Amino acid sequence: MDPSNARWRKSTRSGASGGNCVEVADNLPGAVGVRDSKDPAGPTLTFAPAAWRSFVELTRTGDPTT
Numbered sequence: 001m002d003p004s005n006a007r008w009r010k011s012t013r014s015g016a017s018g019g020n021c022v023e024v025a026d027n028l029p030g031a032v033g034v035r036d037s038k039d040p041a042g043p044t045l046t047f048a049p050a051a052w053r054s055f056v057e058l059t060r061t062g063d064p065t066t
Contacts, residue, residue: 006033008040026052 006025014021014037023040025033032052034045047055 002028008033008035010037024052 005028007027008023008025010021010023021037023035023037025035026049030049032047032049034047034052036042
C-alpha cells in the first residue's frame with residue numbers, strides 16, 4: 001500500500017478535541033489503511049477490504065456470526 005495517495009478520515013464521533021481516534025483511508029486499491037490520528041507520520045496498519053468490512057460490521061452488531 002502506498003499511503004501517499006490516501007485520503008484519511010476520522011469518525012464523526014471523534015469530537016472536536018481529537019482525542020483517542022483512528023483515521024481510515026478506504027480509497028486505496030485493494031487495501032484499507034488505519035492509523036493513529038495523533039501520530040499521522042507513524043505506522044499504518046493495512047487490511048484487505050473484506051476483512052475491514054467484517055471488523056466494522058462486528059463492532060456495529062457485536063455478533064461474530066454476521
